[in-house]
Amino acid sequence: MLSIIKRILGQIKNDKRSLGLLLFAPLLVLTLLYFILGDANYIPQIAVFDMNEKFVTELEKNADVIEENEKPLGIDFLETNGIDAFIWSDTKGIHIEMLEQNSKSAAVITAVQNTIKVLQPAQNELIIDYVYDTASDNQMDSLAYVFLGVISFFFVFILSGMSFVRERFGQTLERMLMTPISRVDVIGGYTIGYGLMAAIQSVVIILYSVYVLRLHVEGSVALCIAVMILMAFSAVSIGALVSIFANNELQLVQFIPVIVIPQIFFTGLIPLDTIPFGLGNLCYLTPIYYGCTALEMIMIQGKGFWEIWPWLAGSSAFIGILFLVNVMALKKYRRL
Missing domain, CATH: 3.40.190 (D-Maltodextrin-Binding Protein; domain 2)
Incomplete structure (x- = not known):
């Protein structure tokens, strides 16, 4: 038993990602909770x-x-x-x-x-x-935009990231990079392929929520679907980026407390301008903020395309930036 304990402790000591997960990730989440949920001394x-x-x-x-x-x-x-x-x-x-x-x-x-x-x-x-009175609705109605955004983003991130890791673990990606195919084609093919599957998932989630669970949507259901599809492509792009730096599924999961959980604080659960020290401005660095804000404006406030287009543009910009970053990150496997 003692030898097993020593082996496990030795493995954790040598695994910097696991060590960081154990020590750094909980401190990061707790610090964010302290600033966001603590006494913000907000003056109305x-x-x-x-x-x-x-x-x-x-x-x-x-x-x-x-x-x-x-x-x-x-x-x-x-x-x-x-x-x-x-x-x-x-x-x-x-x-x-x-x-x-x-x-x-x-x-x-x-x-x-x-x-x-x-x-x-x-x-x-x-x-x-x-003005936007949700008192007559249940709690699920008033927070549906948060749940829809987080659930879709989380599962798409996990599934796409693990799929990318399996492609590398099975040496499929390495064999592909031995051919004349460019890195742009590789990332584009993976992103669009997994993105289309994620888009189908987004459509199913919205239609099920609206027509089966009877969640209230003040605005256009079609706009909700468009926002969810953009969020799905963002999640696929982030999953692809993280998978490039993960050697197996476990290492991918270790990124969740750092990549996914902090974004939940910027979904609209808490008014961003009540967060002290200007930390609310970090929302602009999180793709989930743009999607959940657009969903809130559609589902709760009944806004149309011309009111939410800046957030749609923000989501699209994130997808483009992540695509370029993924192409550059692929250089670690081959330089073309």
């Missing part, structure tokens, strides 16, 4: 209309306040100006209108409640309205 931006000066003065201690001369139109005002909420009052109470329920809206409500406690405790009823 609130527009007020026809509120008394005492209320505005006290509210300014808890939020950035903008006084409006006329009552703004909800969705246009909030989305165009990046305002978290606007507030006005009438005989029914204090009205708060926000885009959707998230940590930012919670910060707004806390700021208003703290203000009311100081000025007029238990005298004003809060009437809260959301």
Whole structure:
């Protein structure tokens, strides 16, 4: 038994990837969780209309306040100006209108409640309205865009990456590179081949979710399918890139805590501008951000092509960049 223990410890010591997985990957995930889910000290931006000066003065201690001369139109005002909420009052109470329920809206409500406690405790009823109100839907409906994006991306990454590794392990790739075929043709063939299978999977997932599970989609189902297909090709490209640096399936799996899990934090579960130290800007380096953001805009907000095209362009750009990186990475097997 002692000799087995020594052998296993020796193997782990010599396997730098396993050692990094054991020591570095958990610290990376925990650090991201600390910054993203910890106390972000987010200060909400609130527009007020026809509120008394005492209320505005006290509210300014808890939020950035903008006084409006006329009552703004909800969705246009909030989305165009990046305002978290606007507030006005009438005989029914204090009205708060926000885009959707998230940590930012919670910060707004806390700021208003703290203000009311100081000025007029238990005298004003809060009437809260959301532009994109998912309260009548189940939790699966409100977070469907996250689940669809993550599940599709994860399985496509695993299946394509392992398939690439098997091609190399079976020496199929090496034999192919002995022929005059170019690296561009090799990467292009693999990417399109596995990408088409991943695209079929994406279509099946969307159709099953919408027509069997009855998930609510406010916008176009066809646009959801297009976004999922782009995400699938991104996952195939990342799987191909990682597989070039993995010698077997186990080493590919070891990349998951570093390549896949951190991207989940940028799917829309948490408002990115509430993450401290500007870490939310890391979302632009993760292809899953573009896909999940587009899915949210379609499924929850009912946006069309012209509203989501920047995110579609971002996904397409990632596919192109990863394609070029894969072609260059293939030089380790052959220089043409």
